[in-house]
Amino acid sequence: MSPIDVLLLLALAAFLAGIAGSFLGIGGGVFLIPFMTLALGIDIKVAIATSLIGVIATSCGAASVYVRDHLTNLRLAMFLEVATTLGAIVGAVVGLLLPGPYLFGVFAVVVVYAAAAMARTRETAKDRAYQAGEESPLASRLGLGSVYFDQEDQGVYRYRVDRPVAGFGISATAGLFSGLLGVGGGFIKVPAMNMLMRVPMKAAVATSNFMIGVTAAASAFIYYSQGWVNPNFAAMVIVGVFSGSNLGTRVLIRSKAQRVRFVFSIFLAVIGILMAIRAAGIV
Amino acid sequence: MMHPRAGLKAVQHRIGALRRAVVAEVEDTNRLIYHVLRGGVVVSVSFILFAFVLRGLGGADIPPNSIAVRNLVPELVRFTPAGYLNLGILLMIFTPVARVVLSFLSFAEERDRTYVGVTGIVLLNLLVSVFLLA
Numbered sequence: 001m002s003p004i005d006v007l008l009l010l011a012l013a014a015f016l017a018g019i020a021g022s023f024l025g026i027g028g029g030v031f032l033i034p035f036m037t038l039a040l041g042i043d044i045k046v047a048i049a050t051s052l053i054g055v056i057a058t059s060c061g062a063a064s065v066y067v068r069d070h071l072t073n074l075r076l077a078m079f080l081e082v083a084t085t086l087g088a089i090v091g092a093v094v095g096l097l098l099p100g101p102y103l104f105g106v107f108a109v110v111v112v113y114a115a116a117a118m119a120r121t122r123e124t125a126k127d128r129a130y131q132a133g134e135e136s137p138l139a140s141r142l143g144l145g146s147v148y149f150d151q152e153d154q155g156v157y158r159y160r161v162d163r164p165v166a167g168f169g170i171s172a173t174a175g176l177f178s179g180l181l182g183v184g185g186g187f188i189k190v191p192a193m194n195m196l197m198r199v200p201m202k203a204a205v206a207t208s209n210f211m212i213g214v215t216a217a218a219s220a221f222i223y224y225s226q227g228w229v230n231p232n233f234a235a236m237v238i239v240g241v242f243s244g245s246n247l248g249t250r251v252l253i254r255s256k257a258q259r260v261r262f263v264f265s266i267f268l269a270v271i272g273i274l275m276a277i278r279a280a281g282i283v
Numbered sequence: 284m285m286h287p288r289a290g291l292k293a294v295q296h297r298i299g300a301l302r303r304a305v306v307a308e309v310e311d312t313n314r315l316i317y318h319v320l321r322g323g324v325v326v327s328v329s330f331i332l333f334a335f336v337l338r339g340l341g342g343a344d345i346p347p348n349s350i351a352v353r354n355l356v357p358e359l360v361r362f363t364p365a366g367y368l369n370l371g372i373l374l375m376i377f378t379p380v381a382r383v384v385l386s387f388l389s390f391a392e393e394r395d396r397t398y399v400g401v402t403g404i405v406l407l408n409l410l411v412s413v414f415l416l417a
Binding site for chain 2: 049053056057059060061063064065067068070072074075078079081082085086088089092093141142143213214216217218219220221222224225226227228229230231232234235238239242
């Protein structure tokens with residue numbers, strides 16, 4: 001492949017990742033890193049640094065629309081960002097020190113987990129309005145509860161945030177993986193917020209998407225300062241993700257998200273297996 | 284034809300409505316954050332495209348490694364494609380940081396001490412990331 005071919009393919013992949021990201025509520029890193037390393041033969045650390053820039057672009061582009069529409073829980077995001085940024089800094093430093101094959105191995109495990117998290121069940125209005133027991137004192141002190149308008153069933157849901165401490169811990173882990181592997185970590189945070197902290201799915205997706213920008217910024221600059229960001233690759237990814245997520249939010253119809261999600265989870269499982277093979281050094 | 288005075292009034296009315304709309308956009312923190320994030324991406328993409336134009340006009344090759352911030356200014360002064368490409372990427376990285384600064388100011392304005400503290404810690408973490416290995 002000529003260098004120009006590599007750049008054009010990368011821009012195309014970023015474009016598709018931008019569409020998928022805006023549609024599925026993920027940063028697109030789980031898709032971009034395997035493509036860069038397995039298909040384009042780019043060094044995994046360069047791929048991680050480049051992908052982080054793409055994650056920031058997705059977060060600023062698609063996720064900003066959720067902020068405008070008041071889907072994002074800004075307080076919850078800021079509280080959890082304390083954990084994700086710390087995790088991301090540690091993750092980036094560890095990522096710079098770890099040899100490539102280990103990174104492939106960790107990525108394989110994380111992607112298979114993401115595949116399982118993607119294939120989740122549909123949420124009902126009853127789930128969205130779920131409130132039982134006492135509100136935790138910390139959640140009440142921090143005013144984490146919020147209200148959102150669900151466009152699908154035209155309902156306004158007031159929700160509470162449960163188990164803030166556990167959510168904080170999981171966010172630190174998500175941040176660590178973000179810095180270590182160059183992904184957004186939405187596939188860790190969204191299920192945790194939804195199932196553990198009882199945040200309705202759409203608010204969880206919007207809040208996670210909002211958080212990944214700051215999380216990725218905390219580690220992206222570390223990679224940048226060490227010279228790992230390839231400006232040509234990063235430019236292709238920014239331009240590709242920017243146009244892809246713009247198209248994604250405009251064209252795609254939300255009702256079909258469930259089916260796309262299922263196909264995507266199978267796709268991720270295959271990527272996980274390929275990355276595991278690469279980690280084992282067979283290919 | 285419209286009377287000049289009526290015309291002036293209509294224009295004043297339009298400007299007033301426009302001003303109120305702008306104030307509403309700025310006062311709603313959510314909308315302001317939306318504009319900062321979108322604006323950051325647009326400015327970043329603009330610099331990247333500018334770098335491509337410079338390259339197309341016969342600028343020097345772009346090296347495969349990021350340029351350290353302290354070495355960036357001379358590149359920008361000489362209008363090298365690599366300089367503006369790296370600037371675009373750095374602006375992308377710092378767009379979410381600008382968003383956190385904005386949140387900090389808006390919590391301070393609301394005198395929400397708890398969240399001024401929480402946002403302050405996030406900013407501190409980001410500062411650590413900037414100066415850790417730089």
